[in-house]
Every structure is written in C-alpha cells, then in structure tokens.
Amino acid sequence: MDFTAKDKMVAILVNMGYPAVDALEAVEKCGLQAEIMELTDYIYAAQMEKQHDVILQEPAYIWPKPPHDNLPSRSRGKRKFCDSRVSLPKEMIGFGVPGHPRYIVERRLPxxxxxxxxxxxxxxxxxxxxxxxxxxxxxxxxxxxxxxxxxxxxxxxxxxxxxxxxxxxxxxxxxxPPCTIQEAFPDSKRWWPSWDRRTQLNCLLTVVSGFKLSEDIQKRLESCPGATPPKEVQEYVLAKCRKRNLIWVGKNNVAPLEPEEMEMILxxxxxxxxxxxxxxxxxxxxxxxxxxxxxxxxxxxxxxxxxxxxxxxxxxxxxxxxxxxxxxxxxxxxxxxxxxxxxxxxxxxxxxxxxxxxxxxxxxxxxxxxxxxxxxxxxxxxxxxxxxxxxxxxxxxxxxxxxxxxxxxxxxxxxxxxxxxxxxxxxxxxxxx
DNA sequence: AAAAGCATGAGATGAAGA
DNA sequence: TCTTCATCTCATGCTTTT
Incomplete structure (x- = not known):
C-alpha cells in the first residue's frame, strides 16, 4: 500500500476539519482512488449513522432478557407437529370447571x-x-x-x-348466576319460538347489532303464512340470531342485549x-x-x-x-x-x-x-x-x-x-x- | 362535536365424509 | 390423507343523526 498517498489524503481531510479517526476510516473504506468529495460524504454519513445508533441505543426501558427462542422440536420419522404448539381443547374446561370436574394429579411449574x-x-x-x-x-x-x-x-x-x-x-x-338463556331472561320465554333451540349465547362483543336487522327479521317472519315459518326462513333468522347474539323480546321480534343484561351475564x-x-x-x-x-x-x-x-x-x-x-x-x-x-x-x-x-x-x-x-x-x-x-x-x-x-x-x-x-x-x- | 348507526370477511377449528 | 361444510370471533372505520 502506498502510505504516502494515504497519509496525504488523510491530512487533507484533517485540514478540512474532520477528526483523524473518521478520515482514516473513510480513506480505508473508499480506497485511494476516491475523490475528496466522496470521502467527505462518507464521513458525514458515518457520523450521522453513529448519532442515529446512539439515539436508538438510548434505553427507553430496560427490558428483561427475552426468553430463549426455542426452535420447534421435530420428532424423527413422519411426525410433523412440533411439541411447543399449543392446541386448543375441544372442551375448554381447563383444570376443571364446576360440573365438569377434572382431576390433575400434578401440575409442574418451573x-x-x-x-x-x-x-x-x-x-x-x-x-x-x-x-x-x-x-x-x-x-x-x-x-x-x-x-x-x-x-x-x-x-x-x-x-x-x-x-x-x-x-x-x-x-x-x-x-x-343463571347459566342458560331461559334462566337469564325468563321474560323472553313467551316469545321464544320452538325452532330456536339455543340455550346459551355466543361471546359478548364490543358492538351489538342495530334496529335495522331486527326490523328485517320481523318483516320476514310476518310475511310467512301459518304458525311456523318455512325452513329457509328459520335458518336465515337463526343464523342472524347466532351471529349477532339476539334474544326474543316480542312476537317475531328480536333484539340485542342491553348493557345491563351484559353486566349481569359477565x-x-x-x-x-x-x-x-x-x-x-x-x-x-x-x-x-x-x-x-x-x-x-x-x-x-x-x-x-x-x-x-x-x-x-x-x-x-x-x-x-x-x-x-x-x-x-x-x-x-x-x-x-x-x-x-x-x-x-x-x-x-x-x-x-x-x-x-x-x-x-x-x-x-x-x-x-x-x-x-x-x-x-x-x-x-x-x-x-x-x-x-x-x-x-x-x-x-x-x-x-x-x-x-x-x-x-x-x-x-x-x-x-x-x-x-x-x-x-x-x-x-x-x-x- | 359527539353519539349512534351501519357495513365490512378472514381465519381457524372441528366434524363428517370421500 | 384429503376435501367439504358448518361454526364462531374481548373489532374498525365510515356514515348518518342528534
């Protein structure tokens, strides 16, 4: 390496006011063929990057060491599932619920x-x-x-x-607390059609349906001749009732839960x-x-x-x-x-x-x-x-x-x-x- | 300006069957 | 093992009304 040429370029940069350490780094990274302009750009970019690093490294929080990222353990042969996969049980009773007792012999906690x-x-x-x-x-x-x-x-x-x-x-x-719709809403019994066999509601969400859906359902039911609506109408209404968690509050009339009713259920x-x-x-x-x-x-x-x-x-x-x-x-x-x-x-x-x-x-x-x-x-x-x-x-x-x-x-x-x-x-x- | 009304599926799972 | 089918979900964002 031509030390004379290198020293000369570093000297020029130092004379321009750049720190010697940065000048040396720039010359080494960019090579001796680089223009002065190119070198100063490099130094500027490197300095900005360092500043950025300092800002990023400034600890907003002191985070605990994250847990070791376990790779999924694969068994030999054809089994493809990994042991760390959490599977959701069909019956969500955890370590047991009242009425569905399930005895756990041992629960190991680390x-x-x-x-x-x-x-x-x-x-x-x-x-x-x-x-x-x-x-x-x-x-x-x-x-x-x-x-x-x-x-x-x-x-x-x-x-x-x-x-x-x-x-x-x-x-x-x-x-x-009442565990069925019938127990929770005794007044709804007289309006509840026999073909709606729900005994429990679905998950209570953060929004409920509006008046329009209830109106639509009422119209469909009242346009049906006879005591019980045809199968298609029943299925349509039931699907809506399930999806929007509706209960019967009048003749052919469904409504979403009121806040007070949600409070009671929760x-x-x-x-x-x-x-x-x-x-x-x-x-x-x-x-x-x-x-x-x-x-x-x-x-x-x-x-x-x-x-x-x-x-x-x-x-x-x-x-x-x-x-x-x-x-x-x-x-x-x-x-x-x-x-x-x-x-x-x-x-x-x-x-x-x-x-x-x-x-x-x-x-x-x-x-x-x-x-x-x-x-x-x-x-x-x-x-x-x-x-x-x-x-x-x-x-x-x-x-x-x-x-x-x-x-x-x-x-x-x-x-x-x-x-x-x-x-x-x-x-x-x-x-x- | 605030509150209420309303439309907007994907994604995951399990059951059943081919 | 692979389809189909049915079911369900602590919601967001735009529009309309008050």
Whole structure:
C-alpha cells in the first residue's frame, strides 16, 4: 500500500476539519482512488449513522432478557407437529370447571414461575397462530389454561389464562348466576319460538347489532303464512340470531342485549357501567371485560392465604373485573395499583371503588408505558410488595372480529403485552426473586 | 362535536365424509 | 390423507343523526 498517498489524503481531510479517526476510516473504506468529495460524504454519513445508533441505543426501558427462542422440536420419522404448539381443547374446561370436574394429579411449574408474586394473565383463546406459544415463552413456559365461560354463565367466552396459581380446592362465587338463556331472561320465554333451540349465547362483543336487522327479521317472519315459518326462513333468522347474539323480546321480534343484561351475564353488579358514559362506551367496556365468575373461580384459591387482604397490581384494569372478583370472594383490597388508559373505564372503576366503600388505597396510572423502575420501587417500598399481578392485555390485534388490523401480538395495541413482561420482571427483581 | 348507526370477511377449528 | 361444510370471533372505520 502506498502510505504516502494515504497519509496525504488523510491530512487533507484533517485540514478540512474532520477528526483523524473518521478520515482514516473513510480513506480505508473508499480506497485511494476516491475523490475528496466522496470521502467527505462518507464521513458525514458515518457520523450521522453513529448519532442515529446512539439515539436508538438510548434505553427507553430496560427490558428483561427475552426468553430463549426455542426452535420447534421435530420428532424423527413422519411426525410433523412440533411439541411447543399449543392446541386448543375441544372442551375448554381447563383444570376443571364446576360440573365438569377434572382431576390433575400434578401440575409442574418451573422454578422461575413460583410466587410470590402470583400472576394471572388472560387473553382471547382464538388468537392468530403462534400467539399463545409466544406468550407462554415469555411467561416461564407455562401452558395456558383454556376455559370457556359458558360453564359459569349464560354466554360463551373462550379465553386462555396463563397463571401460577394453585389449582386445588377452587370454589365458585355464590349465588350461582343463571347459566342458560331461559334462566337469564325468563321474560323472553313467551316469545321464544320452538325452532330456536339455543340455550346459551355466543361471546359478548364490543358492538351489538342495530334496529335495522331486527326490523328485517320481523318483516320476514310476518310475511310467512301459518304458525311456523318455512325452513329457509328459520335458518336465515337463526343464523342472524347466532351471529349477532339476539334474544326474543316480542312476537317475531328480536333484539340485542342491553348493557345491563351484559353486566349481569359477565358477573358485574347491576348498573356497574352507569357513570356518565355513552351506550357505545358501555358496550366497548363490557365486551372487553373479564367474566367475573370465571376469574373468581381461579382466584378463589387465594382466599385462605389472603383473608386479611392483598396488594394487587392490576394492568389493563378496564372496568375492574379483577377487583370485583376479589371483592366478591371476600378478599380485602389493601393496596391496588390500577393501570388503565381509558378515562371512561377509570371513572367506572373509581365509582365502583367508592360505592363498595373500599378502605384500601388506590393508585391510578393511565399509561402502562409510563411505568418506570423507580415507580415500582416506590410502591413496593410503600406497602411491602405485590401479592398478585393480574393482567388482560389488549386483544384488538388478536381478536377474530377485527377485519382491519388482526396482525398478531406485535400489533399496535396487543404488543403492550411486552410491557407486562417488563413490569413483571421489575416486580420480581425488587421482591428478591 | 359527539353519539349512534351501519357495513365490512378472514381465519381457524372441528366434524363428517370421500 | 384429503376435501367439504358448518361454526364462531374481548373489532374498525365510515356514515348518518342528534
């Protein structure tokens, strides 16, 4: 290499005001044939890139080390399935539901998953492929417990739960809520046609159908001669009723559920969502909520240990399904940190907190992304630690009803799951885990 | 400006059968 | 093992009304 030529070019660049290190790098990368202009461009681009790297590396959060990305283990021979694939059971009864007991001899939890704190995570069962595998991977490889709330109330609600709770000696809330449409809506019996054999409703969603569909159905039925409509009409009406979760409220007249009826089915107190909200807000809040009886059944195992109360970190609290469940179990809420971004939901929850005369302290946080290590440290210092972290992270990008942005766990809202992972590890670290 | 009304399938799964 | 068929889903975004 011609050292003289190289030194000369570096010297020119240094004279132009560029750092010697950058000048040397530029000459070496671009070669001796390069023009001065080309070299200065290179240095400029390299400097910008470095700056960019610095900006990117600035840690907005300190993320815990992600779990090892297990490759699917393939068996020898023709078997193509991988062992890590989560399969959804046909009957979603998890570790057992009332009436369908199923005895688990042993449930193995990895050491890293053992409490305290206990954690309880929930999301929709029918998520895009691979979603539950990823969630499990981030949550100590615990396999989700899939449970359909149709065993606890009059509507289906297929959800997966990843938790480290004990599962023996669960008990359910009393009184037992109505588990069939007929029990839940006795008044509808007199309008219910014999050819509609539904006994339970489908999943309660965040939107309900409008008046137009009911009108259309009524017209079709009334244009039929005779007592019972022909098969085609029956099937058409039934399909609509199933899809839009309609019940019979008059002669040939179907209607969607009212917010108060959804509250009842989901196990909330009457008028829980009353406080100053629009109809749309109520449907959205309820459609996104826990089914209280189901969650309470799982949390019931904590009653003995925490009969004097517990400290709860509640992420994505919504309208407070978790807190309502604990309250109805008779577990006092000593300290609750509730993270919820919707003002409407916060109002509903605060209103419940006052109405039930809670004596514990409530700390409200709007955005989970604003939670820092220092904040968690202050909470733990103030009241000792958390006994339970309870989370139902956004399902918007996972739910089957989303036709626009069902793009999985990395979607805009559903990716907030990773903040739960982040915070869970902060809490564990601070509690000496 | 806010609330309500309304149209918009894909994707996954399981059952049944070829 | 491969089709078909039936079923169901914590929703979004545009339009209309209040």
């Amino acid at each position: 050491k890293s998953a053992l409490g305290p704190p206990y954690f309880y995570y929930e999301n929709v069962a029918y998520s895009p492929k691979g979603t539950w595998e990823t969630m499990s991977r981030f949550l100590d490889e615990i396999k989700p417990e899939f449970v359909d709330s149709k065993y606890f109330c009059a509507a289906a609600r297929k959800r997966g739960y990843i938790h480290n709770l004990p599962i023996l000696n669960r008990f359910r809330l009393s009184p037992k 196990g909330f107190p009457k008028n829980h969502t009353r406080g100053g909200t629009t109809r749309l807000d109520k449907f959205r809040a309820l459609g996104n909520s826990f089914q209280v009886n189901t969650v309470a059944y799982h949390l019931s195992v904590l009653k003995k240990e925490f009969s004097y109360g517990m400290n709860v970190l509640s992420l994505f609290s919504g309208i407070g399904g978790a807190e309502v469940a604990l309250h109805r179990l008779g577990i006092p809420l000593n300290h609750v940190v509730s993270v919820e971004s919707s003002e409407v939901n916060k109002n509903i929850f605060r209103s419940w907190w006052k109405q039930t005369n809670q004596r514990g302290t409530l700390i409200e946080i709007g955005d989970i992304q604003h939670i820092t290590i220092d904040m968690v440290g202050q909470w733990i210092k103030a009241f000792g630690g958390f006994d339970l972290i309870i989370v139902g992270s956004p399902c918007n990008n996972l739910a089957g009803g989303n036709r626009v942005s069902r793009n999985g766990l990395d979607g805009e809202l559903s990716s907030l799951f990773y903040h739960y992972y982040r915070i869970l590890h902060i809490v564990r670290d601070m509690m000496g885990r």
